[in-house]
Amino acid sequence: MTEEKKFEMESLQDRETVCKYLEALKEGFIQGGINLSSNEENLSVVPGGLIKFTIKAKKKNGEVKLNLRFRWADMETPETDSKVDTNALSDHEKE
Amino acid sequence: MHYFSDLEEKIHFMVLEVNRQLEDTLKIIQDPVPDRVDRVKSRDDRIDNYKAIIENLCFSRIHGHENLRKDKVDFIRAVNIISTNLERISDFAVNIVAQLSYLSRVEFMHDYNYTPFFRQISTSLDQVVPGLFNKDLNRALSICRAEFMVDKLFKRSFDQIIQELDSSTSKQDLITCLFIIRYLERMGDALLNIGKAIIFSVFGEKLKIHQYQALVENLDSINNDISIHNVGFESIWETRSGCRIGKIMDSPERGGKAVLFKEGKVQKISREKENIEKWKKIFPSLVPGIFSYNQTQDNASMLLEFLQGCSLQEAIVSQDREETLENATFLLKETMSLIWNDTIRNKRVSARFTAQIVQRIDDVLMIHPEFNFSEARIGSLTKPSLNRVIAILGDIENELEAPFSVFIHGDFNTNNIIYNQKDQQIYFIDLHRSCHGDYVQDVSVFLVSNYRKPIFEPEVRQAINRLNQEFYSFARQFAAENSDPTFNARLALGFIRSFFTSTRFELNQEFALSMYQRALYLSEKLIAHHGRPWKDFSLPRDVIMYSRF
Numbered sequence: 001m002t003e004e005k006k007f008e009m010e011s012l013q014d015r016e017t018v019c020k021y022l023e024a025l026k027e028g029f030i031q032g033g034i035n036l037s038s039n040e041e042n043l044s045v046v047p048g049g050l051i052k053f054t055i056k057a058k059k060k061n062g063e064v065k066l067n068l069r070f071r072w073a074d075m076e077t078p079e080t081d082s083k084v085d086t087n088a089l090s091d092h093e094k095e
Numbered sequence: 096m097h098y099f100s101d102l103e104e105k106i107h108f109m110v111l112e113v114n115r116q117l118e119d120t121l122k123i124i125q126d127p128v129p130d131r132v133d134r135v136k137s138r139d140d141r142i143d144n145y146k147a148i149i150e151n152l153c154f155s156r157i158h159g160h161e162n163l164r165k166d167k168v169d170f171i172r173a174v175n176i177i178s179t180n181l182e183r184i185s186d187f188a189v190n191i192v193a194q195l196s197y198l199s200r201v202e203f204m205h206d207y208n209y210t211p212f213f214r215q216i217s218t219s220l221d222q223v224v225p226g227l228f229n230k231d232l233n234r235a236l237s238i239c240r241a242e243f244m245v246d247k248l249f250k251r252s253f254d255q256i257i258q259e260l261d262s263s264t265s266k267q268d269l270i271t272c273l274f275i276i277r278y279l280e281r282m283g284d285a286l287l288n289i290g291k292a293i294i295f296s297v298f299g300e301k302l303k304i305h306q307y308q309a310l311v312e313n314l315d316s317i318n319n320d321i322s323i324h325n326v327g328f329e330s331i332w333e334t335r336s337g338c339r340i341g342k343i344m345d346s347p348e349r350g351g352k353a354v355l356f357k358e359g360k361v362q363k364i365s366r367e368k369e370n371i372e373k374w375k376k377i378f379p380s381l382v383p384g385i386f387s388y389n390q391t392q393d394n395a396s397m398l399l400e401f402l403q404g405c406s407l408q409e410a411i412v413s414q415d416r417e418e419t420l421e422n423a424t425f426l427l428k429e430t431m432s433l434i435w436n437d438t439i440r441n442k443r444v445s446a447r448f449t450a451q452i453v454q455r456i457d458d459v460l461m462i463h464p465e466f467n468f469s470e471a472r473i474g475s476l477t478k479p480s481l482n483r484v485i486a487i488l489g490d491i492e493n494e495l496e497a498p499f500s501v502f503i504h505g506d507f508n509t510n511n512i513i514y515n516q517k518d519q520q521i522y523f524i525d526l527h528r529s530c531h532g533d534y535v536q537d538v539s540v541f542l543v544s545n546y547r548k549p550i551f552e553p554e555v556r557q558a559i560n561r562l563n564q565e566f567y568s569f570a571r572q573f574a575a576e577n578s579d580p581t582f583n584a585r586l587a588l589g590f591i592r593s594f595f596t597s598t599r600f601e602l603n604q605e606f607a608l609s610m611y612q613r614a615l616y617l618s619e620k621l622i623a624h625h626g627r628p629w630k631d632f633s634l635p636r637d638v639i640m641y642s643r644f
Binding site for chain 2: 009010011012013014017020021023024025027028034035036037038039040062063
């Protein structure tokens, strides 16, 4: 069994700043590699081959949840999965 | 603490037994072996025994012939509270085991993520002995915080069960599972009591002897109008700035006159006295009168006029808040407008928000170590470390002096503003930080002090949001009328300072996180704008409105 590596980031953003993150991820997909690092965690993911892509959206009790998920087989470590999860939350009650 | 080695030993064993109780309960949920069930029941008897022994020890020490000092008595009281709550946790474990027998299949419980409950509770129990005997407040806080985590876990499983109840054919099993996780949730409540008891054992409460003496001297110096023998303390509380305040009532036969006694470090109290005198020259009716002032080498105290009314904070939660708040907000805006317009001086000033953050950052990170972060990368995007963010904010602030100064309150919290409906008057209290400064400091402290109230009922929140909206618009209009182009940017810095430092008083992890994330969001906005004219910086007003997501 290989060691599990994780990267997680949660922050508050607005439409304009969220786009910067989406741009950075888009660029990573185009170039075929996304480097994710924070504190002591460092994780490089290489999207390639077939990618399972799910979009989920939900509206409930004044809250909107938009979930983007990319899953693919990790070519660097056989038999394991890589996963990039993107969550965007916004409050649809706001103007 | 060798003095209490007998108690330490007993509490230590009790914690170990309760932890084993939890381990076995968890194993029984996974695999209900009858032997293990019996073990849990007989261990509960031993734990009850420990509780009785500790209780006896505590009472005999307090009522023995040792003539214990107050801090020692406080410590013993804390030990007793802790042992009572440990016993409660063991009882809940027994209740869980008993509930399991009502399940048609024990596997039913496996649908609910119960392991994290046990992990949280057990890790916190490990902190009890070192926390109590080393007077370690960090450990005490971490025990308190476990309760918030356990509550969160409970909510998740609770929602899941409620949803499943609609369609399930095994309603009895679902209800039983709900009972079980409810007992886990109550273990969290017992942990909170334990954490609070440790904090109490460190700080104690009530008046210290030198404060009592100071009070006597103050009462004497106002010509025996009120004598110490006839007065009663209605309330004593400690402010965050370390002063002690008490409301003193004269006996009803003598008219029941009330005054406020305030005692603390000489620097703070003497500065407050000077500031009250300055305010008296500007707006005599805005601040309390000083009846007497006394000073020793380190401490000072004074008797102040007791101002009738309620704090704005109390007005927010009052029954008739709609009307009260509307009127109080109107009066507050009128008062602020008068103060600002009358005291405005053509002198550039800086609130030094970044320096205020730097001063308090260790306290914040002690309570929330997870708020510290190093540089992060998401592909080509780089996010600077916390230290770097603060350094850049410092550079930004150097470009952002206020174009004029006004006389500011300096700690413009909602609970430092008194509203008197009858006399249609606003009063200021707690004035040791007043000075000629940037009005944006008062604006940001006021708005964040409203935001950080841990009240989540939608109606009250709406009222708070409305109040914030109205006060923000009022301040922005003043900025526009007085040609203050960097108002928004400085206000963002003030919010960052207040949001960030407010987290050190907030143990509700989720709420603290919402303030911390707002501080970081605004920091990123300011940093991204750096280099462009500050007059163009726009402040997203949503940041001072609480939203639940």
